[in-house]
Structures are given as C-alpha cells and as structure tokens.
Amino acid sequence: MLLNQTVAALSALLRSVEYARLLGIRRRELIRYLKKSVSFGLCYAGFGTPGRVREAWMAGEAAFLCCAYDVVTDWRHFDDTARSGFEIILRARAPEPEIQDLAISLYDKEQFDSLSADGLERGAIALRFTLKMMGCERARETSWRDLDRVGYLLQIVDDVLDYEEDIASGDTNCLKSARRDTYLEWLRSEMGSVEARGLFGDNGSVLVRVIESAWSKAERLVQTERVAALQGGHPLLPSTTPENAIMHS
Numbered sequence: 001m002l003l004n005q006t007v008a009a010l011s012a013l014l015r016s017v018e019y020a021r022l023l024g025i026r027r028r029e030l031i032r033y034l035k036k037s038v039s040f041g042l043c044y045a046g047f048g049t050p051g052r053v054r055e056a057w058m059a060g061e062a063a064f065l066c067c068a069y070d071v072v073t074d075w076r077h078f079d080d081t082a083r084s085g086f087e088i089i090l091r092a093r094a095p096e097p098e099i100q101d102l103a104i105s106l107y108d109k110e111q112f113d114s115l116s117a118d119g120l121e122r123g124a125i126a127l128r129f130t131l132k133m134m135g136c137e138r139a140r141e142t143s144w145r146d147l148d149r150v151g152y153l154l155q156i157v158d159d160v161l162d163y164e165e166d167i168a169s170g171d172t173n174c175l176k177s178a179r180r181d182t183y184l185e186w187l188r189s190e191m192g193s194v195e196a197r198g199l200f201g202d203n204g205s206v207l208v209r210v211i212e213s214a215w216s217k218a219e220r221l222v223q224t225e226r227v228a229a230l231q232g233g234h235p236l237l238p239s240t241t242p243e244n245a246i247m248h249s
Helices: 002-019 027-047 053-075 080-093 097-111 121-134 137-144 147-161 163-169 180-190 193-200 206-232 242-247
Strands: none
Touching: 002 027, 002 053, 027 053, 027 121, 027 206, 053 080, 053 097, 053 121, 080 097, 097 121, 121 137, 121 147, 137 147, 147 163, 147 180, 147 206, 180 206, 193 206
16 A cells, blocks of 8 residues: 555645646645645545556546645635636546546535535545546445445545634535534444445555544544533434435435
8 A cells, every 4th residue: 555655645746746836826835735635645545456556646646636626616715717727637637528527516516505415425526536537436336335425424534624624714514514413423333443444445544544533533522512412401413314314415
C-alpha cells in the first residue's frame, strides 16, 4: 500500500501544481490547496488494489479533481468563472462523458441544494467518480456490493471530521440535520476498524486510519450527547433507523 499511496500523492501533487493558476489559487491558499489534494490522494489510494500503479496514479488524478471541485464550490462559492475553469480541467483530465456528467451533476445538485439524504449523496457520487477514474468501479462493486452505501458511510466519515469547520462556514454536513444521531450511530455500527479493514484491507492504509479517527470522534460526540440527554431529558437517538432515514430522505 505504501507504493500506491506514494504514487497517488505524487500524481495529485503534480496536477495541483499544473492547474493552480487556472483555478486562481492565491498565494495564501497554496499550502492548504496542495495539502488537501495530496491528502485526498493518500486516502483514495486505499480504494485500489495494492501494487497496481495505474490505479494509484489515477487515484491521484481523481484526488486532484475532487480538490479542484472543493475549490470552486467551497472556496469560490459556485462562482461562474471558477466553474468555467473547473470544466476546462475536467474535460482535459477526465475526457469520458460519463465521468464528466457525474462531476457536473454533483455541482448542480450542491449549488441548488437538491442533494438527498442530508447531503450524503455527495459521498456516493464522489466514490463512483473516483472509482471510474481509477478504472476499478466494476471490481469494487463486486467486492463491496453496494457502492452507494459505502459512499454514504464515507461521507459521514468526512462530515464527522469536518463538523466544526462546516458549522463555522455554513457548508452542508449531515450532522447539522435532525437525523444527526442516526448518522453517528450508523457510522459507529457499520464503519468501525473491523469493517473498514474488511473493505479496504489491513495494510497500513491512510484511508483506514482516517476512518478509525472519524469513528473515535463519533464515539466522543455520542458520549457528549448522552450526558446532555441525561441532563436535559431528551432521548439520544430517534426511532428512525439509518437505512430508513436514507431511503426516505
């Protein structure tokens, strides 16, 4: 896995440097921008098969594009000029129309606040986008069975880790919804260390370590809310199950 992570990080870094000017990255944003892209690359390498360098390189390409997407949506707030630059990059790095459609459909849904499942749909779309870029979508669908479910869980991981930042910036985060406790419980029950290693391998993956970190933070959040529930007299968890919460969003 070390080889995959190194290749993916290098790929993401090179593309980030190549397209920094087109994305309008300012000097004060550069370090944050490069760190985000490389971090995505290290994580996305965990979706691939150890030793498959081509998958790892394309994981880095996908990581850069996801970073660029965050720049134009979160940092530039859906500015039309920023979107035009992103579309130029997308056509250059992901010429397949199906992959482009995934990115643009996600952009439009997020811009017009039409994402399902309290924003967890982002994770499902982003996962499919990344796996298509890597050329391993069919293989992962065979081994993981339900890609959308894995994508939802990974989005919860991301939302847990970014919770305070998203609250401060007003960005979409499933923990801001009425089903917050349901999503925390779903992560705790279905994406712990054992489950993560079963999906992504027990091989020192950065992705698995990130998931484990999110699980631990979710545990702390639940414990904090349990204390608050005892003090305030309100139940910790709603009666809706995680599956039903998503299916009926």
